[in-house]
Amino acid sequence: MIRLENVHKTFGKNEVLKGINLHIEQGQVVVIIGPSGSGKSTVLRTMNYLEEPTSGKVIVDGMDLADKTKLNEVRAEVGMVFQNFNLFPHMTVMENLTLAQKKVRKLSDEEAKKVGQALLDRVGLADKANAYPDSLSGGQKQRVAIARALAMKPKVMLFDEPTSALDPEMVREVLDVMKSLAYEGMTMVIVTHEMNFAKEVADRVLFVDGGLILEDDTPKHVFEAPTNDRTKLFLSKIL
Ligand code: ADP
Numbered sequence: 001m002i003r004l005e006n007v008h009k010t011f012g013k014n015e016v017l018k019g020i021n022l023h024i025e026q027g028q029v030v031v032i033i034g035p036s037g038s039g040k041s042t043v044l045r046t047m048n049y050l051e052e053p054t055s056g057k058v059i060v061d062g063m064d065l066a067d068k069t070k071l072n073e074v075r076a077e078v079g080m081v082f083q084n085f086n087l088f089p090h091m092t093v094m095e096n097l098t099l100a101q102k103k104v105r106k107l108s109d110e111e112a113k114k115v116g117q118a119l120l121d122r123v124g125l126a127d128k129a130n131a132y133p134d135s136l137s138g139g140q141k142q143r144v145a146i147a148r149a150l151a152m153k154p155k156v157m158l159f160d161e162p163t164s165a166l167d168p169e170m171v172r173e174v175l176d177v178m179k180s181l182a183y184e185g186m187t188m189v190i191v192t193h194e195m196n197f198a199k200e201v202a203d204r205v206l207f208v209d210g211g212l213i214l215e216d217d218t219p220k221h222v223f224e225a226p227t228n229d230r231t232k233l234f235l236s237k238i239l
């Protein structure tokens, strides 16, 4: 579903990705861990070309993202959820959910609202269609953001530290929605520090440091028997 071949990314003189090779099968749940500034977000953002690699290939669902004629098609298949929700503040929850469906998927208002309401039910926010984002808690906002991404019927969901901005009591409600998606077979790539979530849900854990993937294995192997000293050091700080 996702293939990165020798992906490099340089900002100015700063080489942030130094040759990322990665192959993610349909239905896999992959968690990315690593120190701050190691390139985790940049890796994720190359998967929908929010960052264009300096060199190397990104292929999603068989489409090479360097092919600009395919880019919009691919982007519609790849949902992304950010740390800070990125909801449109001047729109209601339902307007947030229907905008792209109408613009990109060309659904009627009625069709789009039907999809939106079903997704609100699913994330436990059936009564919030007419609320504005500012009136919601962080956990509710993030569940709306997930619903908004799902409204496009993506084949892949990317999550960049989706619970990092949340108060602790709201982390669970967001992780539960993500878990249910994983169990339904969604292909997911998740940057997170939630190690229990990774142990329970991930098929693979990648440890990224200095713009390289230093570990790529099952959660059990990476957490209990990491091969790289930098992984051991990182885990000793966070576990
Ligand atoms: P992580 O998500 O692991 O914390 P990032 O991928 O965000 O790391 O960033 C990796 C490095 O790339 C950092 O040194 C960061 O400052 C730099 N970087 C990221 N995005 C940009 C950008 N748009 N312009 C310049 N430097 C950037």
Ligand code: MG
Residues within 6 Å of the ligand: 040, 041, 042, 160
């Ligand atoms: Mg980041």
